[in-house]
Amino acid sequence: MRDIVENLVALQGIDSAARNDKNERDGLQKKIQRLKELLVVAGKGLDEKREKLAEASRWYREKDSELKADQEKVNRAKSKLQAVTKNKEYMAMQKEIELLRKANTNKEEEILKLLNVMEEFKIAIAAEQEKISSLEADVNAEDEHNATRIGELDARIDARGAERDAIAGKLAPDLVTRYKRIQSARDGVAIVPVRNQACSGCNFSVPPQQILRLQKLETMETCRNCSRILYWDPKVETAAE
Numbered sequence: 001m002r003d004i005v006e007n008l009v010a011l012q013g014i015d016s017a018a019r020n021d022k023n024e025r026d027g028l029q030k031k032i033q034r035l036k037e038l039l040v041v042a043g044k045g046l047d048e049k050r051e052k053l054a055e056a057s058r059w060y061r062e063k064d065s066e067l068k069a070d071q072e073k074v075n076r077a078k079s080k081l082q083a084v085t086k087n088k089e090y091m092a093m094q095k096e097i098e099l100l101r102k103a104n105t106n107k108e109e110e111i112l113k114l115l116n117v118m119e120e121f122k123i124a125i126a127a128e129q130e131k132i133s134s135l136e137a138d139v140n141a142e143d144e145h146n147a148t149r150i151g152e153l154d155a156r157i158d159a160r161g162a163e164r165d166a167i168a169g170k171l172a173p174d175l176v177t178r179y180k181r182i183q184s185a186r187d188g189v190a191i192v193p194v195r196n197q198a199c200s201g202c203n204f205s206v207p208p209q210q211i212l213r214l215q216k217l218e219t220m221e222t223c224r225n226c227s228r229i230l231y232w233d234p235k236v237e238t239a240a241e
């Protein structure tokens with residue numbers, strides 16, 4: 001029984017360490033994935049803004065050529081005005097020129113406003129691009145750093161596999177099956193020491209008769225509450241007191 005318990009404890013030690021390594025590896029992978037997703041979203045937002053700016057530029061060019069055409073109209077009307085001799089006709093044409101000029105001034109102001117907005121927008125886009133580039137550099141650096149760490153963790157996980165199989169091979173297959181079943185039901189921990197006369201897995205008390213049986217190492221004892229396999233380790237018991 002002593003050997004069985006020792007092997008189970010050793011197996012649990014390896015499994016817990018492997019579990020920690022796997023959690024660390026998965027955490028690193030998830031984090032980098034989240035960052036990459038964030039970059040994609042930011043990039044899409046930037047593309048949308050660029051598209052809006054391109055749209056505004058198109059509108060600006062349209063308005064600008066309209067304005068030029070209107071100015072041309074004013075110029076033509078002015079030269080025609082010089083040839084007009086009748087007073088009534090002259091007055092009417094002058095009025096028309098004045099209206100055209102006013103309309104052009106309004107259009108000019110509108111275009112100027114648009115140019116200002118576009119300028120601000122360009123600055124905002126450049127700032128955002130810079131932010132995204134710096135984030136991208138951070139993500140790439142972290143990705144590289146993570147790849148090294150993930151490689152180390154994977155190597156350790158692999159190495160433990162062989163060690164684990166060697167120990168599991170010394171135990172009866174049905175015991176290994178039972179151990180695995182408890183592990184999957186109890187957060188990866190199948191065997192725990194008694195601490196303060198209680199199961200250190202769930203803190204449920206262990207009766208004195210059971211502690212005696214554990215100390216004698218004659219039978220396999222389990223926690224009445226969480227069904228984890230229990231073992232007695234005087235160092236754990238005294239360390240807790």
Ligand SMILES: [Zn+2]
Pocket residue numbers: 199200201202203204223224225226227228
């Ligand atoms: Zn328990």
